[in-house]
């Protein structure tokens with residue numbers, strides 16, 4: 167943090183900088199709304215996870231959850247840093263293959279994988295499929311039998327943990343659309359079907375307890391729950407897992423109320439807890455996999471907007487409207503997510519007023535930030551919203567036929583366009599005339 171508790175520096179012109187670049191110049195060059203990523207932060211986050219596992223001497227795979235932001239360029243950075251990735255759809259898998267991601271480092275997720283998704287995964291010999299339900303076991307068995315191929319799998323289990331996060335991003339609770347329930351025996355039933363399967367190589371268990379989690383105790387509880395199941399399976403079937411995957415969910419700072427833990431702490435606590443269980447049970451140490459998404463790209467990205475209209479309601483509130491909104495950042499409308507931002511061309515000015523930032527969609531709920539302290543705002547000012555690198559571009563949409571914003575990477579004072587701004591021609595491309 168530098169001026170005013172900001173995550174990025176301010177230059178001599180009073181402009182916010184990112185990756186050694188002036189944000190106002192970037193806005194002029196590429197237009198707004200604009201997503202800008204400081205690639206060096208992505209790399210730092212990757213290394214924090216990878217290096218901690220190395221220091222602890224644990225065989226691991228850190229699989230970037232590409233749903234947080236999937237594009238050819240970001241997956242190339244992730245590949246350079248030596249991570250694996252998790253994909254949840256044919257589109258994400260296709261993007262990964264196009265990015266030249268090594269197939270053996272791709273893991274496929276999804277609660278309703280289609281024949282096409284499974285076929286693409288099998289044809290490309292991806293590293294692992296995380297099986298979610300009994301129907302998928304049938305589909306996968308059928309496809310592998312037809313192609314006479316084997317594949318590694320984990321099964322996703324729901325440990326029954328209520329994480330302290332928004333209901334829509336909880337996934338490990340019992341009443342969830344994801345995974346096999348542990349408590350009611352479904353997970354054991356799936357394990358029984360898979361342990362001696364001709365085509366499916368059962369490697370271990372996966373669980374993901376939710377997203378934007380700030381406490382390690384949720385993860386260590388998940389470890390305990392998985393090991394209590396594994397203890398049963400060991401007694402009954404003499405089974406020990408080769409792989410345990412504890413998903414993602416490591417929280418980041420959106421506003422100053424968020425208190426994220428350093429990323430190494432999550433890994434250290436997980437490993438400590440797993441080691442204590444395997445020592446007690448006399449199991450060999452399994453490979454540990456994790457799937458961070460938000461914590462890899464979230465704080466590396468900002469969004470730049472141009473301020474347009476303003477509206478003062480005396481005694482109520484001052485609105486400023488920007489040229490984007492719920493089309494480039496759905497999270498405030500969907501999860502009441504909170505963000506912090508600043509007027510990037512007045513980053514050195516004192517905050518002597520308060521505004522609420524509206525998007526330009528035809529929805530009252532299209533508000534990006536409520537009650538943000540700023541200097542006096544004029545039209546033409548550039549607003550920078552922080553921590554939009556995860557689930558921003560990836561959840562962008564064309565509501566009101568807005569075009570998706572461009573994405574620029576900056577690193578060491580260099581900028582590069584990595585996703586072009588969508589054109590209106592792109593938007594009508596699949597429309598078919600009815601005249």
Ligand SMILES: Cc1ncc(COP(=O)(O)O)c(C=O)c1O
Nearest residue numbers: 231374377414415457458459460
């Ligand atoms: C199975 C799985 N793994 C990983 C993630 C990534 O989560 P996050 O971006 O919070 O790290 C998710 C999303 O919540 C998920 O469902």
Ligand SMILES: N[C@@H](CCCC[NH3+])C(=O)O
Nearest residue numbers: 335337377378497556557
């Ligand atoms: N899209 C969610 C997180 C993903 C949840 C996936 N299991 C968010 O923006 O917070």
